[in-house]
Amino acid sequence: MALHGDFSSFPLPELLQWLDSSRKTGTLQLLSWEGGERKLFLLSGQVLAMAHEGLWGRTARVLSLSRLADAAGVMAAFKALPPGGEELESLFRAHKVDPKHVRELVREELFGSMVDQTRGGHGAFHWTEDLDRGGEEWAPCEMSLRELLFESLRWVDEQPDVDRALPGDALTVRARVQPSPRQPLMHRILLTLCAGGQNLGRLRLSLGMSRSATTRRVFELLRARHVEVEGAPEVVVDPVTDMLEKGAVLVREGQYDAAELVCSSLLASDPADRRVREFARMVQSEHVAALYAELPPLSVPVLVPDPEAQSLLKPEERQVVGNINGTWDVSTLVLASSARELDTLKTLAKLARMGLLQLR
Structure with a gap:
């Protein structure tokens, strides 16, 4: 099934919500008049990867600037990616690239893109159930659509606070602490690049990121007092x-x-x-x-008799136990239960941990 539309009639947050609730598998192509084209590859409502022209070069440049990887090694790893994405971990590590760093940068690119597209409100999309990544500059991401929707909407709602704190590109950002592996990747990168002071506009151009994405992370560092920004007002923590x-x-x-x-x-x-x-x-x-x-949906739970352990269960948990007949699978039990889907699944997981349940 293919679907076409524009964001004036089908806003991006609503599109992501539909794809998430439907657990769709396929490719979502986003076309923005200013931001170019991006493709999201989805498997059952999970973002597996993203493709965007220039994505490989930008990722290699950022990792190189922050001294986390060699740019040539990053590009070599990207060019060796198999179309299906098999053995990604070993492939990146063979080129001395941490796959976690790649995924984090792709997530960053994705959040920034979604925020800019949601705020802009114009552009078009194309949805297809084809998952082919051949010929694309793609990179792994691995994120749920629900997380993408939540984070991007949160960024949109909080962007006015960011703009008030960082109103112009001429502001100079200077690191106050040393980068540490315990910090989020983008914080480490920004602290490395701002060690001697860096103009916000030049920082954005060096990273190849949009203004909203760059200022968002600088704002977080400013709020944590890990950087100082000359001329910026004091940030009050919400x-x-x-x-x-x-x-x-x-x-x-x-x-x-x-x-x-x-x-x-x-x-x-x-x-x-x-x-x-x-x-x-x-x-x-x-x-x-x-x-x-x-608890795979098609697996069939079977009770292990233990009256003493079952007596410790709450009344609502005993109701779930009463539906387990050795024939119904997990998805049927969820539908038959009077409790919420989440509560039913939590009860089944608890029974399995107690040794009262086996799956076949």
């Missing part, structure tokens, strides 16, 4: 923004229960905030996806 960023880190680390606690606190304090609502959807979507990886 507690909601701070909690959302920490919650997003918890999700990336797979700590979904902790992220849900952050989410509950934020929803109780400000349920009308779009960033909070999107974060809640993202946490639930990512947790469900992780549980389905642990």
